[in-house]
Amino acid sequence: MSEAEVELVLRSTRVITPDGTRPATVAVAGGKIVAVLGHDAEVPAGARLEDFGDHALLPGLVDTHVHVNDPGRTEWEGFWTATRAAAAGGITTLVDMPLNSLPPTTSVDHLRTKQEVAAAKAHIDVGFWGGALPDNVKDLRPLHDAGVFGFKCFLSPSGVDEFPHLDSERLTASMAEIAGFGGLLIVHAEDPHELDAAPHTSGPKYDDYLATRPRISEDTAIKGLIDTAKRIGARVHILHLSSSDALPLIAAAKAEGVKLTVETCPHYLTLTAEEVPDGASEFKCCPPIREAANQDLLWQALADGTIDCVVTDHSPSTADLKTDDFATAWGGISGLQLSLSAIWTAARMRGYTLEDVVRWMSARTSELVGLDDRKGAIAVGRDADFAVLAPDETFTVDPAALQHRNRVTAYAGKTLHGVVKSTWLRGERIVADGEFTAPQGKLLERTK
Numbered sequence: 001m002s003e004a005e006v007e008l009v010l011r012s013t014r015v016i017t018p019d020g021t022r023p024a025t026v027a028v029a030g031g032k033i034v035a036v037l038g039h040d041a042e043v044p045a046g047a048r049l050e051d052f053g054d055h056a057l058l059p060g061l062v063d064t065h066v067h068v069n070d071p072g073r074t075e076w077e078g079f080w081t082a083t084r085a086a087a088a089g090g091i092t093t094l095v096d097m098p099l100n101s102l103p104p105t106t107s108v109d110h111l112r113t114k115q116e117v118a119a120a121k122a123h124i125d126v127g128f129w130g131g132a133l134p135d136n137v138k139d140l141r142p143l144h145d146a147g148v149f150g151f152k153c154f155l156s157p158s159g160v161d162e163f164p165h166l167d168s169e170r171l172t173a174s175m176a177e178i179a180g181f182g183g184l185l186i187v188h189a190e191d192p193h194e195l196d197a198a199p200h201t202s203g204p205k206y207d208d209y210l211a212t213r214p215r216i217s218e219d220t221a222i223k224g225l226i227d228t229a230k231r232i233g234a235r236v237h238i239l240h241l242s243s244s245d246a247l248p249l250i251a252a253a254k255a256e257g258v259k260l261t262v263e264t265c266p267h268y269l270t271l272t273a274e275e276v277p278d279g280a281s282e283f284k285c286c287p288p289i290r291e292a293a294n295q296d297l298l299w300q301a302l303a304d305g306t307i308d309c310v311v312t313d314h315s316p317s318t319a320d321l322k323t324d325d326f327a328t329a330w331g332g333i334s335g336l337q338l339s340l341s342a343i344w345t346a347a348r349m350r351g352y353t354l355e356d357v358v359r360w361m362s363a364r365t366s367e368l369v370g371l372d373d374r375k376g377a378i379a380v381g382r383d384a385d386f387a388v389l390a391p392d393e394t395f396t397v398d399p400a401a402l403q404h405r406n407r408v409t410a411y412a413g414k415t416l417h418g419v420v421k422s423t424w425l426r427g428e429r430i431v432a433d434g435e436f437t438a439p440q441g442k443l444l445e446r447t448k
Contacts, residue, residue: 005029006044008427010386012057013039016358017378026057028384031426036378052388055421058358059378060092060124060385061340062365064149065239065263065311067332068094068126071117072102077316077405079121082336083441085314085403087123087431089337090387090420093366093375093444094124098131098152099163100315106131106163107139108146115443122441123430124423125385127369132174132185134164140177147445149369150184150237155221156192159286159331165192172228179234184368186237189221190287202327204279209326213288215243222246226253226260235259237368240313242268242287244297251306261308261368264298266342267333269310271410279324282410285315286331299350302360309364312339319406334404338411344391344418354391370448384427393419401434 008028015024015036023039027047043049063086070078086094096114098105105111105128118126130148132140140151153174154165166174178185194217201208222238226249229236238250241264253260267285272292276283283289301307315332323329335342340361347357366376374383396415399407422432430437 006034006047008384009043009047009049010052010057011039011049012052013054014056015378016056016058016354018363021353021355026378028427031384033378033380033382033384035380052421056354056389056391057378058090058354058387058389059362059376059382060387060423060425061090061361062093062371062375063091063311063314063336063339063361064095064309064365064369065313066094066096066336067100067315068096069100069316071113073100075318075405076100079118079126080123080439081403081405082314083121083123083126083439084436085336087423087436088403088420088434090340090389090423091336092124092385092387092423092425093127093371095127095129095149095369098129099158100160102162104131104163105129105148106133106136108142111143111146111148119443121439122443123436123439124425124441125444126441127444127446129186131163132166132178134166134170137173137177140174140183141181144181144183144446149446150186151178152186152188154188155225156188156190156195156217158188168224172232175228175234175236176232179232184235184237186239187225188239189225190217191220191224194220202325204324204326206273206276206278206280206283206326209284210273210288210290212327213286215245215290218243218287219246219249223249226258229260230256230258233259238262240265240268240287241298241307242290242294244294244301247297247301247306254306262306263309263311264302264307265311265313266335266339267410268298269295269302270342270346281322281324281326281329282333282408282412284326284329284331285313285333303352309368310339310343310360311365312336314404316404316406316408319408322408333410334406334408336404337402338397338409338416340387340389340420341395341416341418342411345416348417354389370446371444373448384424386424388421388423390419390421391417393417395419
């Protein structure tokens with residue numbers, strides 16, 4: 001790339017690169033990063049300079065676990081609102097879960113429906129997961145060939161009738177089919193028998209709800225999943241891990257060479273069971289937010305690599321479904337806009353760096369879905385996707401300032417560190433100080 005073709009130069013004293021944080025100048029041409037130079041490098045003639053001073057320049061975050069619910073349940077969320085919330089939070093790529101939209105992404109026709117709806121509404125880049133159901137093994141290879149990034153399944157009831165869970169026989173069949181073409185199976189791992197055996201309580205007490213989804217339900221499901229993956233030689237990914245008791249199983253499987261990756265979520269790392277007020281179902285999710293001691297072990301596992309990455313599991317609903325009875329309230333936390341700030345707030349208190357946050361929320365998520373040749377790092381050849389963060393500035397979460405459709409949040413009133421000043425997609429500023437451009441996101445397909 002000749003100097004004459006450079007269109008944009010971004011400069012900061014804190015650029016988060018794969019080689020560490022340093023003062024740098026980043027040159028952009030054709031929506032790609034073409035050079036990462038010294039801080040005082042000369043700006044090519046005709047290029048526009050954006051100097052962010054001491055604000056940190058991060059690669060745009062990649063969130064691989066988002067429920068957009070569009071079409072079909074667009075009163076819950078939609079591509080327009082979800083991608084605006086993501087952009088406001090420094091996320092430049094998301095991968096949409098195959099539920100809770102209607103139709104679910106369980107056939108190529110359903111995928112095309114989703115893509116048509118998303119195309120004109122996406123403020124950031126959007127990819128899609130497929131779904132593995134008891135009766136759609138025949139659809140998995142066509143979905144893979146159509147570009148989905150992998151396949152989501154549940155081992156216990158999903159909460160929506162159109163997306164039934166897999167029993168052990170169907171799990172084996174789906175996993176074998178997906179392994180046969182080198183695909184990825186991503187799994188909501190809670191054991192239905194352990195859930196059935198747990199107390200069945202209702203009411204506003206969070207402790208009562210917590211007892212209905214015990215750690216053993218995750219632990220049992222994960223053990224079975226690891227055993228099946230080992231037998232088949234499949235690549236599997238555990239979604240939204242909340243039970244620290246499963247960590248030794250996971251560490252042992254990884255050490256043994258099982259092709260296993262694991263994610264957790266901001267709410268498990270920043271919120272605790274002890275702080276949930278009675279009736280506050282904005283804190284309800286499945287699996288649940290657990291105790292502070294459990295949270296400490298999740299952080300330790302994230303630091304040592306037992307847990308690979310952090311994603312939101314943004315799972316919104318209409319406000320009326322968030323009743324004060326934990327048994328009947330919708331289980332899901334909306335976190336797109338606040339995930340970076342929430343994780344950074346907790347990480348800095350525990351002695352972690354922005355480099356760690358970028359590794360967990362951008363580099364490793366990009367790698368998970370095979371986008372690490374395009375996304376996830378400030379490096380030559382990657383897309384010019386950036387988040388500009390004032391890491392030392394704070395703000396208090398006001399639900400009215402959030403961009404997702406139903407402005408319910410478990411973070412209301414909390415003071416967080418890290419203000420996203422602007423977000424850039426392929427060299428174009430798509431949001432700054434709350435002002436958005438027209439949608440510029442592209443639809444992504446798996447290429448490797």
